[in-house]
Amino acid sequence: MNLIAHVEIPATDLNRAMRFYSAVFGVNFGDVVTIHDNKMAYFPFEEGRDGASGALVQGDVYVPTRDGAIIYLSVQDIDDVIAKAVAQGSAILFPKTPINENGFVAEIADSEGNRIAIQSV
Numbered sequence: 001m002n003l004i005a006h007v008e009i010p011a012t013d014l015n016r017a018m019r020f021y022s023a024v025f026g027v028n029f030g031d032v033v034t035i036h037d038n039k040m041a042y043f044p045f046e047e048g049r050d051g052a053s054g055a056l057v058q059g060d061v062y063v064p065t066r067d068g069a070i071i072y073l074s075v076q077d078i079d080d081v082i083a084k085a086v087a088q089g090s091a092i093l094f095p096k097t098p099i100n101e102n103g104f105v106a107e108i109a110d111s112e113g114n115r116i117a118i119q120s121v
Helices: 014-025 078-087
Strands: 006-010 033-035 038-042 053-058 071-074 092-098 104-109 115-120
Touching: 014 038, 014 053, 014 078, 078 092, 078 104, 078 115
Parallel strands: 006 053, 071 115
Antiparallel strands: 033 038, 038 053, 092 104, 104 115
16 A cells, blocks of 8 residues: 555645646646635546645645655656756756666756655656
C-alpha cells in the first residue's frame, strides 16, 4: 500500500496556477469544483497506476509556501521542464542535480510561490 493518498497544492490565484502547471507540465485540468468553500482543479489521475491523486486548491486555509513539505513531480525531461518553468517566471530553488546514473532532481518555485521538486529517472 502507498501511504500517500492525495496531495493538495495551495494557490492564491487558481487560474494563474492552472496556467502555470499547464504550460510547464502539460497538464490538462477538467472543470474547477468547489468543495467546502475551496476551489479545486484536479490533476489527471488513473486508478491502479503509480502515484497519488492531487489538486491545485484555492481557499482560506491554503497558503502557498517554500517551507514545509516538498512535493515531487515525475517528469520525462527535466531540462525541458526547467526551461518552461523559467520561461513562466519561475525561480530555480535547487539546481538540476544527479540522484543516480540516470536520474536527476531540481526544485522550482511555482506561480504561487510553492517549492516544487521535479524528478526524472
